[in-house]
Amino acid sequence: MLISPAYAQDAAGGGLALVTQLAPLILIFAVFYFLLIRPQQKKQKEHREMLKQLKRGDRVLTAGGIIAKVTTVKEGVDEVEVEIAPNVRVSVLRQTIGDVLKPIAANDAAAKG
Template sequence: MLISPAYAQDALGGATSTVMQFAPMILIFVVFYFVLIRPQQRKAKEHRALLGALKRNDRIITAGGILGTVTRVKEGSDELEVEIAPNVRVTVLRGTVSSVVRPVAANDTVPAKS
């Protein structure tokens, strides 16, 4: 009963076991970076470029789902004037624009099914 238990140790004194304990967490972080963080950063960069390229007569969709046409871009400000119906103009913040509606060209039409 007076004999203490003996535990086996590797030649490096347990340094490799510490690294091996953190290896799964490092691997999980790397996977999260390439699967979640990096694509989200790319999408945010594209959205900032889209907002910076807004100009007059662009058809836009706001975050609230309102379709409209940009009638005036106020330089040096985050505001846009958008016409949502004939003679109905509202001022919206540039950040609320979720997308720009691109017109479909005449030669890009989808052929009818027969």
Template sequence: MFISPAYAQDAAGAGGMVMQLAPLILIFVVFYFLLIRPQQKKMKDHRKMLGELKRNDKIVTSGGIVGRIASVKEGSEEIEVEIAPNVKVQIVRGTIASVIRPEAANDTTPVKA
């Protein structure tokens, strides 16, 4: 009537090992597709945006300062940004959060004066 412990462990065998690892593998796959992969794509897009910066682009820094690029030095991490008329500051390229692109208005009707 009693099953010896050695026989009970042997019955679980390889099938039990796979069933124990399945939840861990599933969790890793979910984390990869929901967290890791989107973050890598976002970082790639940000690096591309930083590489395409040019003069007169309107930018927002990670500190919230809005300005216009006055000069970009190739090979340098510093960019000169004009934040007000005749006020220029040097910022590090990596602190730029986004580039503001002008968008066309959806309304095509002329404004009546």
């Protein structure tokens, strides 16, 4: 017989081999968690807090790109009434408000112009 039989090698370092196989997967998960998952959760939490703190008179940017002024905030309801033009008021869902715009101070407006 020209071919000798093949025998499986004995797994002498069984526990160590398992750790070396799982270490790259654990490392990849840790990188994804700290670079992707955690910052996204933090951003979502900040957005929820911003929506809770909406008040009358805030200038907001909706998801549709409309800049509006908050006229009525209804507690316990997901709707906010905003004015998009003089005497034009619409109700929008809180979740569609993307950002609260900061007012431009008079000093900043003069410096830009």
